[in-house]
Amino acid sequence: MKTWEEIATVQPIATKMLTNMIARDRLAHAYLFQGDKGTGKEVMSTLLAKSIFCQHIANGEPCHVCKDCVRITSGNHPDVHKIIPDGSSIKKEQIVHLQKEFTYTGLESNQKVYIIVDAEKMTTNAANRLLKFLEEPNRQTTAILLTENTQGLLDTIRSRCQIMALKPLNAQQIEKTLQTEGIAEANARLFAAFKPQIEDARLLHQDERFAETRKIVVQLIEMLQAGSNELLLFIQKQWMSHFSNRDQLHEGLDLLMLWYKDVMYTHIDKEESIIFIENQEKIKKISMHCSKQDTTAILYAIMEAKKHIEQNVHPTLVMEQLTLQMQR
Incomplete structure (x- = not known):
């Protein structure tokens, strides 16, 4: 500008x-x-x-x-x-x-x-x-x-x-700004939703760790949908080794929250609000097997997990419990 x-x-x-x-x-x-x-x-x-x-x-x-x-x-x-x-x-x-x-x-x-x-x-x-x-x-x-x-x-x-x-920028303004800087639409939308401040959102584009965080979160969701028997092992070995402190755990849970909000947007016919636009087909498939009521329960379970992390409950226990709740 x-x-x-x-x-x-x-x-x-x-x-x-x-x-x-x-x-x-x-x-x-x-x-x-x-x-x-x-x-x-x-x-x-x-x-x-x-x-x-x-x-x-x-x-x-x-x-x-x-x-x-x-x-x-x-x-x-x-x-x-x-x-x-x-x-x-x-x-x-x-x-x-x-x-x-x-x-x-x-x-x-x-x-x-x-x-x-x-x-x-x-x-x-x-x-x-x-x-x-x-x-x-x-x-x-x-x-x-x-x-x-x-x-x-x-x-x-x-x-x-x-x-x-000066008023804070909204997510749409940040997304538009990031796109004018050459960042792909899918990434710009996710960065803007995840970090609703322009400088923080820009940093995500260069953050290799965040790219890995995103990959692990999507991997967990795919395993949940496939009914994998190795979910708890995945939590213990990959999730916990990547998310090693409280702030990082919150990042993982926040991405999970955004994903299941997208599932809810599909249920209520607000596809234009979806954040993970490059995964829209996966989200649609999940919505076919995960009812509106189930999605609401999962979102509440993620919020409870975040609360438990703040209360210093053992993080592995928190994630194992959350995974079991999401499997039901």
Whole structure:
């Protein structure tokens, strides 16, 4: 996403507010963009900076090709400063250096913009130093703070910013974004359903372990449908060796849950909602032998298994019990 028009498809309210302010030349001196990973915080901060400096802005859209736009894109604009955490935090010295930079006259205009990424990671000293900066706003200075966690910021900092709350992306938006990046539809749909945050979903595409997880889950389902006598051995040898900790066990159970939700979608004629679209024929066959009532019972059994995992019940015992319940 490179333009306000594009980002408006996922963040319509925040985009409209910002573009209206730009059109009326009524920009605030400080903004706080809050939202999950992948919701467009950094893209919007870059667009806002371009909208302030662009030499050929038209209908609220920066041109992206003038000298200022190109340098902002590359991170080399002399009057646009970005601060990112130094290690695990943003330190007081970084804010002091920023303030020093802002005492100098702008190299090409009197306008200056600074962007603070992961603002919640400021140390207490850094946050207090920034607060003094915000308390004495210069009309030609625009602050843009980005955060996933507003509670990690001082109340006094939040109160001095125009807060732009970015809504989480839904699974359909994530799926569409992944497909535009070259990820196959079947994978994009599964990744978006399994990890409903764009950055996490992207990582699944490169995660060899997740590919193996998916394979093992489908193998378990096939063995269940075939009435295999080696199910418990499969659980002990393959399932438990692959899912060796609590988080991994939850991943396996979550994939099982998605599969049987697909079976339920088949029962209620909502095939368009199916996640495992490349396994649609298998899911249809399962629905012929597994009634709506049976499917509901299996979904409840998976939820109970997840609860038992959280309660530290022995995981092998949990999975063996779940497998027996799914066989009935």
